[in-house]
Amino acid sequence: MRGVNPTLLTGPPMRLRLGAHVLPMVGRVRMYVCGITPYDVTHLGHAATYIWADAAERVLRWHGHTVTVARNVTDVDDVLFAEARRRGESHTMLATLQRASFENTMATLQVRPPDLAPSAAQHIGHVVQLAAALLDRDAAYERNGTVYARTAHAAxxxxxxxxxxxxxxxxxxxxPDDPDKDDPLDVVVWRASKPDDDVSWPSPWGDGRPGWHAECTAMVLALFGPSVDIHCGGADLAFPHHACEAALAEAATGVTPFARSWLRAGLVSIGGAKMAKSSGNLVLVEDLLREHSPGAVRLLCLNRPWAQGWTYEPAALDAAEATLQELYAAAARPGMAPGAAAVPAALLDDLDVARAVAVALEDGGQAARTLIELLALS
Structure with missing residues (x-):
């Protein structure tokens, strides 16, 4: 049987569990990752999300699956436009430069590049198609050139x-206080241009631009069809973004569920607040990498339950570096310990990195080498 790994036929079934969802997979796995709005440098909160998505992809590939990953770029966004105006730059130039910086940081952290890297600006036409489909199904309505979707049920x-x-x-x-909405929790699919807007596109309802949730929905539908196997993003995106994204797709296509599972990485906090530019409490990845290895930063993010929020402290990164050195030492020990099989098994079970690390440190040898290779900790 050419092209078939015999262990996939004779060994026990290999199913990834994410939270409460056990995900039998056949052939290709479709993974969508909510990407950046390219207006500023990458902080640790961003990195944690993409490192977890990368870990899930690597575990699936390790077990013989073909994984197609799409990670978008939100290059149509008010925050990006405002930052470009503040800097006196074009929004396209700012987005290009920040995207390049982000991708360089991801490469340093050994996050695999996505197979597909759609940008919102490339999918304006698909957002228009989405709006038209929602209107046809009476799942949306148009007021003064803006198309609103009926998403009050998503909450x-x-x-x-x-x-x-x-x-x-x-x-x-x-x-939510928009007077043109039928319900405060309805969301914009296509927003009519305002007099001071300097970025817009034509549509059947007049000039305007996409709503944020509609951008991701349109990109997923265009790239993968009506559903995905794993949808990744930060925990703070559960509502409204992910909930409305799913509601738009399901209303437009009639296919449910939009996502078979959600991998929402726990939020990173510092000083008692979520790490975010708006809070002014950022820990920049480029600063961490001046004194610590990429493997240590990956291990800092991964050696905990993926959905659990956590607080960054410099001592934790020092501890991750020390654990990484212990793993390297364990990997140098000889032998084919039974733990070599237990490491990938732990990772299939809700991406239990902490258990996999414990096995690797105890058994050493091939178990530690497997963990280091599988999670790209070298």
């Missing part, structure tokens, strides 16, 4: 109370 489906959903919608600039 409850995501486990958010109405009041909390309104708070999060305001936080993510979804304008």
């Amino acid at each position: 409850a489906q995501a486990g958010f109370t109405h009041d909390l959903a309104l708070e999060r919608a305001a936080e993510f600039h979804d304008s």
Whole structure:
């Protein structure tokens, strides 16, 4: 049987578990990763999300799956446009430079480049198609050149109370107080241009630009069809972004679920607040890499439950560096310990890196070498 790995036929079934979801996979695995808005440098909170997505991809590839990863770039966004104006640059130049910087940081951290790297600006036409499909299915309505989707149900489906959903919608600039909306929790699919807008595209409803949630929905549908196997992003994106993204796709296509599973990496905090530029409490990856190895930064992010939020402290990175050196020493020990099989098994079980590290340190030899190779800790 040419081209078939016999161990995939004779060994036990290999299924990835993510949280409560066990995911039998056949052939190609479709993974979508919410990417950056390219207006500033990469901080540790960004890196943790992409390192976890990379780890999941590597585990699946290790077990014989073909994984197609799409990681988008949100290069149509008010934050990007505002930063470009502040710097006196074109938004396309700013996005190009910041994207290059981000990709260089990812390469240093040994995050595999995505197979597909769509940008919102490349998919304007698909957003227009999405808006038209939603209107055809009475899942959207048009007011004054803006197309709104009926997404009020998405909050409850995501486990958010109405009041909390309104708070999060305001936080993510979804304008719940917009008087043209039928419901405050409806979201914009296509936003009509304002007099002071300097970036817009034509549409059947007039000049305008996409809504944020619609951008990701349109990119997923264009690249993968109506569903994906694993959708990755930060935990803070659960609502409104991921919930509305799924609601738009499911309303437009009639296919459910939009995502078979969600890998939302726990948020990184510092000083008691989520790491974010708006909080002014960033830890930049380029600063960490001046004194620590890429493997240590990866291990710092990975050696914990993937959905768990955590607080960055410099001592934790020092500890990760020390653990990494212990793994290297363990890998130098001879022998084919039983733990060599236990390491990938632990990673299939909800990406349990902590258990895999414990096995590798105890058994050493091939177990430690397997862990280092599988998680790109060298």
